Amino acid sequence: MRLILPDQRELQLEVNQRTIEEILIGMSIDPLTILVSRGGEIIPEDTIPKEDDIIKIIQISHGG
Amino acid sequence: MAFVEGQVLAHLEKTSLPPVIGIAFSGGKDSTALLKAFCSIHNDLPCSFLAMTVDEGIEGYRQDTIRAAEEICRALDVPHHIIRFQDVFGHSLDQLVAGSEKNACTICGILRRRALEILARRLEIRVIATGHNQDDHAQTAIMNAISGDEKKAFSGFAESDWYARRIKPFARVSEKEVTLYALLNGFFRDLPECPYAASSLRGEVRTLLYRYEQSHPGAMRNATRCEEEIRHRLGDSFTRKPYEACVSCGWPGSGRVCQVCKVLNDTGTGEEKADHT
Numbered sequence: 562m563r564l565i566l567p568d569q570r571e572l573q574l575e576v577n578q579r580t581i582e583e584i585l586i587g588m589s590i591d592p593l594t595i596l597v598s599r600g601g602e603i604i605p606e607d608t609i610p611k612e613d614d615i616i617k618i619i620q621i622s623h624g625g
Numbered sequence: 626m627a628f629v630e631g632q633v634l635a636h637l638e639k640t641s642l643p644p645v646i647g648i649a650f651s652g653g654k655d656s657t658a659l660l661k662a663f664c665s666i667h668n669d670l671p672c673s674f675l676a677m678t679v680d681e682g683i684e685g686y687r688q689d690t691i692r693a694a695e696e697i698c699r700a701l702d703v704p705h706h707i708i709r710f711q712d713v714f715g716h717s718l719d720q721l722v723a724g725s726e727k728n729a730c731t732i733c734g735i736l737r738r739r740a741l742e743i744l745a746r747r748l749e750i751r752v753i754a755t756g757h758n759q760d761d762h763a764q765t766a767i768m769n770a771i772s773g774d775e776k777k778a779f780s781g782f783a784e785s786d787w788y789a790r791r792i793k794p795f796a797r798v799s800e801k802e803v804t805l806y807a808l809l810n811g812f813f814r815d816l817p818e819c820p821y822a823a824s825s826l827r828g829e830v831r832t833l834l835y836r837y838e839q840s841h842p843g844a845m846r847n848a849t850r851c852e853e854e855i856r857h858r859l860g861d862s863f864t865r866k867p868y869e870a871c872v873s874c875g876w877p878g879s880g881r882v883c884q885v886c887k888v889l890n891d892t893g894t895g896e897e898k899a900d901h902t
Contacts, residue, residue, distance in 0.1 A: 623800070
C-alpha cells in the first residue's frame with residue numbers, strides 16, 4: 562500500500578490485514594485529526610486496504 | 626450531509642431569529658461549512674443571512690483565508706462584510722502581540738470579539754452564528770475547568786441589549802463531521818493553520834482530548850453536554866455581576882476598564898478606534 566501523508570511524503574507499507582486506523586495509530590497519527598481518501602473518495606478508517614491501494618491522508622486543520 | 630444540515634436546522638428552530646442574522650465567517654473549514662449549510666437550507670429558514678469576517682492581520686495566514694472567504698461568498702452569492710484590526714485598533718494582531726507579554730490567542734480572542742461586535746452594530750445584526758463545533762465546546766469546557774473560574778462556564782450566555790446574541794448551530798457536530806461536510810460539498814481547502822495555535826492552551830487541551838477520545842469514545846460529547854447541563858440547571862441561580870461601562874471606551878464589560886482596553890493598554894497602544902455610538 563502506498564500511503565501519502567499530509568506533508569506529501571510517500572511511504573510504502575505492508576497492510577498485513579490491518580485497518581487504516583491501526584496503521585495510523587502505529588505511526589502515532591491520531592485518526593480523529595485526519596480523513597482518509599482512496600481514489601478521490603473518502604473512506605472509513607476501519608477499512609482494510611489492499612496491498613496495491615494508494616491511500617491519501619488529509620489533515621484536519623483547526624481553528625475556523 | 627443531511628445530518629449536518631439537519632443539526633443546523635434543528636438548532637435554529639429552537640431559537641427566535643430576527644429577519645437577518647450574521648454568520649461569523651473566517652474562511653476556515655468550520656465557518657465555510659456553516660455558510661454552506663445555511664445556503665443549503667435557506668428555503669427552510671425564517672431569516673436571511675450575511676457573512677461577517679474579521680481580518681486580524683496575521684502575516685502568512687490571514688491573507689489566504691480572507692481570499693478564500695471572498696471567493697466562497699462570491700460562489701455562494703452571500704453578502705460579505707470585512708472588518709480589519711488595523712482599522713479598528715490601529716494595529717494588526719502581529720503588531721499587538723509583539724508589544725505584549727500576553728498570549729496571542731488571548732489578545733486575539735478579546736479583540737476579535739470586539740471587532741465582530743462593531744461590525745454587527747454597523748450592520749444592525751443582533752444574532753451572530755459561529756462555526757464552533759462539538760470539539761471546540763469540549764475543549765472550552767475542559768479549559769474552563771482547568772482555570773478554576775466557575776464564572777467562565779456562564780460567560781457569554783447572559784442576556785444583553787448591547788451585545789449580539791451568539792448561536793452555535795454546530796454544537797452537536799464533531800470537527801471531523803464538519804470537515805467531511807465541507808469536503809463533500811467541494812469547499813474544503815488545505816489552508817494553513819493559525820501560526821499562533823500551536824502554542825495555545827487550547828492546542829494542548831485538544832491533543833489531550835483526542836488521546837482520551839481514542840480510549841474513551843464519546844468523551845468530547847460528554848464534556849460538552851456536561852457543561853451545557855450545568856448552565857441549564859444553575860443558570861438562573863448563578864449571580865452575574867452586572868456589566869459596567871468602561872471608563873475608557875464606554876463599552877459594557879466586567880470591570881471599570883474593559884478587557885479590550887486592558888489588552889490595548891498592555892500592548893502599549895492604548896488606543897481604540899471603536900465606534901460604539
